[in-house]
Amino acid sequence: MSASSPTVPETDPVASGRPFGAVDVTWLALLGLTLLTWIVGDDAALGLGRSALLLMGLATLKAVLIAAVFMELARRGRMLLLGLGAYLVVLWLVLWLILARG
Amino acid sequence: MTATTQNPEPAASGEVSPAPWHDRLPGGVVVWVFLTAELVTFSMFFVAYAWTYSANPDVFTESQSHLHRLSATINTAVLLTGSWMAARAVWSNHRGRRADLWLWGAAVSGVVFVVLKTVEYAEVLSDGFSMSTNSFWFYYLFVTFMHYLHVAGGVGIMAVVAVKARRGDYGPANALGVEAAAIYWHLIDVIWLFLFPLVYLVG
Numbered sequence: 001m002s003a004s005s006p007t008v009p010e011t012d013p014v015a016s017g018r019p020f021g022a023v024d025v026t027w028l029a030l031l032g033l034t035l036l037t038w039i040v041g042d043d044a045a046l047g048l049g050r051s052a053l054l055l056m057g058l059a060t061l062k063a064v065l066i067a068a069v070f071m072e073l074a075r076r077g078r079m080l081l082l083g084l085g086a087y088l089v090v091l092w093l094v095l096w097l098i099l100a101r102g
Numbered sequence: 103m104t105a106t107t108q109n110p111e112p113a114a115s116g117e118v119s120p121a122p123w124h125d126r127l128p129g130g131v132v133v134w135v136f137l138t139a140e141l142v143t144f145s146m147f148f149v150a151y152a153w154t155y156s157a158n159p160d161v162f163t164e165s166q167s168h169l170h171r172l173s174a175t176i177n178t179a180v181l182l183t184g185s186w187m188a189a190r191a192v193w194s195n196h197r198g199r200r201a202d203l204w205l206w207g208a209a210v211s212g213v214v215f216v217v218l219k220t221v222e223y224a225e226v227l228s229d230g231f232s233m234s235t236n237s238f239w240f241y242y243l244f245v246t247f248m249h250y251l252h253v254a255g256g257v258g259i260m261a262v263v264a265v266k267a268r269r270g271d272y273g274p275a276n277a278l279g280v281e282a283a284a285i286y287w288h289l290i291d292v293i294w295l296f297l298f299p300l301v302y303l304v305g
Contacts, residue, residue, distance in 0.1 A: 026186075027185075030182045037175070038175040038303075042171065048304065048305060055300075056300070058299070059295045059299050063296070070185055076125075080127070087141070091296070095148060098152040098155075099156055
């Protein structure tokens with residue numbers, strides 16, 4: 001590794017030795033968002049367009065969280081995270097636009 | 103252990119030395135090429151599903167009502183927990199700690215998912231639904247079964263990597279195998295996160 005390589009940041013669990021980190025908090029957030037997804041999906045009054053917008057939006061948010069924290073792209077591949085995030089947002093909007101026609 | 107380095111220790115200045123994995127793309131480039139191909143393939147299935155749904159909303163809504171939303175929600179939580187365990191395995195491996203138990207945990211979560219999904223398939227088929235019933239059941243059975251096969255394959259990958267991790271084949275200086283397995287597991291999760299609301303909830 002070159003001399004110019006960045007050092008492990010203080011927030012890195014390897015350096016800090018903390019028992020809990022971003023991975024654990026993200027897991028709890030993902031479970032909470034899944035519960036919210038179920039509640040929104042069970043609300044028949046929303047209609048197809050709104051439910052598609054909200055449900056696919058929640059899916060996109062959860063996928064980006066997984067990419068950023070679980071896949072470590074926030075620290076080790078920010079350009080890839082940007083590209084993947086943009087792709088998922090486009091997918092969300094495309095699915096919403098198609099479903100809203102129904 | 104085939105390749106070992108000490109964990110980064112704080113230097114006298116308070117800084118820590120670079121970890122060997124820190125500047126590298128997690129899992130290596132090849133796994134990301136694979137991930138991109140998989141994601142694009144499933145995206146096309148999702149778009150085709152949505153397109154067919156918008157043309158037949160009544161058929162899809164009626165067919166969806168036969169599925170168990172709660173069971174699918176529980177399966178989502180199971181997969182997310184497996185993903186958390188896979189991320190924890192990478193975290194532990196980077197610290198030079200045991201990663202195999204976390205990997206086994208992820209594999210078990212995959213087994214739970216497969217069992218719940220198998221029960222769901224059995225119920226659907228015993229109710230008389232098949233791929234030829236209508237376009238909803240075609241997409242439901244085809245796309246979710248494709249994902250099911252990915253999860254079953256992921257269980258095998260996790261088990262193999264767990265055995266190798268227990269044997270000491272991985273460590274902070276040799277993290278690629280654990281990272282690649284974890285990235286694959288997260289991919290399965292990301293695909294399901296779109297599949298779950300699309301097939302079970304939207305409508």
